[in-house]
Amino acid sequence: MKLKIAVYLFLMLAFCAFSFHDTRLFEKPAGWPAPTYNFTNNPLNSEKILLGRALFYDPILSRDNTISCASCHSQYNSFTHVDHDLSHGIDDRIGKRNSPVLLNLAWQKSFMWDGAVNHLDVQALAPIHNKLEMDEDISNVVKKLNASELYRGLFYSAFGDSAVTGEKTLKAISQFMLTLVSANSKYDKVMNRELEFSSQEANGYKLFQENCASCHTEPLFTNNEFRSNSLAIDTTLNDYGRVVVSGLPKDSFLFKVPTLRNIEFSFPYMHDGRYKTLSEVINHYTGRDLGTSNTSLELSEQIILSSKQKVDLLAFLLTLTDKEFLFNSDFSFPREILLSN
Amino acid sequence: MIFAIFSFFFVVFNSTLFAQISLSFEPLYDSSRIQFTKELPADSNQISIETLRFYISDISLFQNDSQVIHVVNSYHLVDLSAGQAQTLDLDITQKLDFNVLKFNLGIDSLTNVSGALSGDLDPTQGMYWSWQSGYINFKLEGKALTCTTRNKLFQYHLGGYMHPYNALRTIELTVQASEPISISLDLNKILSLIKPSQTPEVMSPGTSAMMISNIVAVSFK
Numbered sequence: 001m002k003l004k005i006a007v008y009l010f011l012m013l014a015f016c017a018f019s020f021h022d023t024r025l026f027e028k029p030a031g032w033p034a035p036t037y038n039f040t041n042n043p044l045n046s047e048k049i050l051l052g053r054a055l056f057y058d059p060i061l062s063r064d065n066t067i068s069c070a071s072c073h074s075q076y077n078s079f080t081h082v083d084h085d086l087s088h089g090i091d092d093r094i095g096k097r098n099s100p101v102l103l104n105l106a107w108q109k110s111f112m113w114d115g116a117v118n119h120l121d122v123q124a125l126a127p128i129h130n131k132l133e134m135d136e137d138i139s140n141v142v143k144k145l146n147a148s149e150l151y152r153g154l155f156y157s158a159f160g161d162s163a164v165t166g167e168k169t170l171k172a173i174s175q176f177m178l179t180l181v182s183a184n185s186k187y188d189k190v191m192n193r194e195l196e197f198s199s200q201e202a203n204g205y206k207l208f209q210e211n212c213a214s215c216h217t218e219p220l221f222t223n224n225e226f227r228s229n230s231l232a233i234d235t236t237l238n239d240y241g242r243v244v245v246s247g248l249p250k251d252s253f254l255f256k257v258p259t260l261r262n263i264e265f266s267f268p269y270m271h272d273g274r275y276k277t278l279s280e281v282i283n284h285y286t287g288r289d290l291g292t293s294n295t296s297l298e299l300s301e302q303i304i305l306s307s308k309q310k311v312d313l314l315a316f317l318l319t320l321t322d323k324e325f326l327f328n329s330d331f332s333f334p335r336e337i338l339l340s341n
Numbered sequence: 342m343i344f345a346i347f348s349f350f351f352v353v354f355n356s357t358l359f360a361q362i363s364l365s366f367e368p369l370y371d372s373s374r375i376q377f378t379k380e381l382p383a384d385s386n387q388i389s390i391e392t393l394r395f396y397i398s399d400i401s402l403f404q405n406d407s408q409v410i411h412v413v414n415s416y417h418l419v420d421l422s423a424g425q426a427q428t429l430d431l432d433i434t435q436k437l438d439f440n441v442l443k444f445n446l447g448i449d450s451l452t453n454v455s456g457a458l459s460g461d462l463d464p465t466q467g468m469y470w471s472w473q474s475g476y477i478n479f480k481l482e483g484k485a486l487t488c489t490t491r492n493k494l495f496q497y498h499l500g501g502y503m504h505p506y507n508a509l510r511t512i513e514l515t516v517q518a519s520e521p522i523s524i525s526l527d528l529n530k531i532l533s534l535i536k537p538s539q540t541p542e543v544m545s546p547g548t549s550a551m552m553i554s555n556i557v558a559v560s561f562k
Contacts, residue, residue: 038456041455041456042456116472116473116474117473117474118453118454118474118475119454119455119456119457119474120456121456121457122456122457122464122469122474125464125469125471126471126472128471129471129472130471130472138464138465138471139465139466139467142465165459165463165465166457166463166464166465166466167457167458167459167463167464170456170457170464171456171457174456174457245473246503247505247506247546247547
């Protein structure tokens with residue numbers, strides 16, 4: 001009888017696991033919160049992920065087939081746009097913000113610096129339609145994909161149906177993006193007791209917990225909220241952030257708190273990329289001009305750090321670099337598909 | 342047993358006989374003033390309409406005050422851009438007595454935060470905002486002689502699901518249990534209340550979208 005119950009329970013568990021998703025494709029790191037993304041509406045499978053990866057790297061998503069998602073989100077710098085304060089898209093047009101890193105998106109509640117996008121599945125619509133980014137239309141993308149033998153084949157393997165729709169296209173792109181989990185930095189290995197911080201890093205971690213963690217909350221290093229960090233308005237952009245989405249004056253100057261994972265490679269920093277180095281960022285937070293522009297409560301008290309402490313904090317921030325993520329071949333350009341014909 | 346099978350078939354047969362309830366949406370307009378054309382006609386017509394599309398959802402039927410049926414997952418894109426009536430078949434398989442129709446003009450907030458969806462809700466339908474998530478509940482585009490905008494265009498893309506700018510509107514109409522149930526949308530009323538010359542463009546959630554949604558909601562009959 002006990003055996004019967006055990007077998008039954010095992011089968012139930014196995015069923016639950018498969019109906020949720022294949023755990024080899026997405027694993028919640030130990031001690032992390034449950035993901036925000038609802039996998040039951042888009043269960044992962046390797047064919048859909050591969051399709052999404054092809055779409056991510058294929059400029060077919062843009063009006064003149066020149067710009068792909070990877071144009072502004074390259075793997076080697078943690079899927080952001082290196083070297084540009086404001087990201088540029090089609091015809092070298094300059095956008096109005098710095099592209100964010102793409103990682104741990106299954107835990108993200110809203111997307112874009114101002115949270116204008118409410119679900120990972122519809123995120124790709126924004127750059128596809130933006131005149132400065134891909135300047136295309138999702139219905140035309142679907143038309144192009146339907147006309148492509150390669151994609152009809154990929155959609156067939158992924159969905160059991162070669163007919164391309166907007167929903168399937170977007171869900172496949174989500175599938176690839178969901179697999180971009182970064183949880184193997186030195187910080188993570190220290191937390192898992194595989195490694196130890198140096199004394200400098202340990203001191204930096206303490207300073208981080210005292211001064212930064214209320215917004216850049218572990219283990220995701222963001223609280224997924226909108227905050228004003230007192231940056232002076234750039235009058236060439238006049239970007240007031242969250243207020244444009246919510247229409248609520250209290251949201252003026254508020255931007256999404258970005259994750260700090262892989263911060264070493266995601267320069268330049270801030271929503272408009274105004275700081276090139278992490279030292280500039282730390283100097284901003286310890287600077288004297290804080291307390292203007294609707295500054296969030298977390299920053300109401302001045303952060304005071306000595307120059308040695310600043311170096312220690314920087315040393316800790318570098319422990320958030322995840323080389324396995326940056327060089328994971330599962331995330332890279334799918335040569336075998338996109339160069340095959 | 343035979344009786345059971347017989348009565349099962351009888352019920353199925355019977356219900357299919359009386360099954361289909363459908364809604365017919367028809368644009369109501371003064372043809373001497375409004376035309377459904379891409380360009381503003383050279384003659385005396387003052388308004389041309391190129392696009393008239395909207396979502397209706399959450400359909401239910403009532404007999405007086407009591408609900409007779411609620412159609413689950415009823416999301417329909419109605420396209421009256423050609424100026425002709427459009428008929429929607431409802432997923433109802435029994436004969437019903439009713440005298441009130443209730444539906445939402447637009448898409449509810451839960452569906453608005455549910456990611457990529459299929460069919461009438463697929464973003465390729467052109468009724469989804471890209472720069473900011475959310476469905477466009479109602480789209481009316483055209484030209485008016487009185488508009489001072491470029492090419493005399495007026496454009497209303499109404500939507501918004503977040504408090505305090507939720508543009509979803511519930512519409513309740515007294516209807517005849519005819520086949521199909523006919524519903525008209527009074528464009529004379531909508532355009533005379535909006536006044537395209539004064540408000541030619543509303544294309545994002547906010548107070549204007551809320552106000553025009555109120556106007557559209559009272560223009561069904």
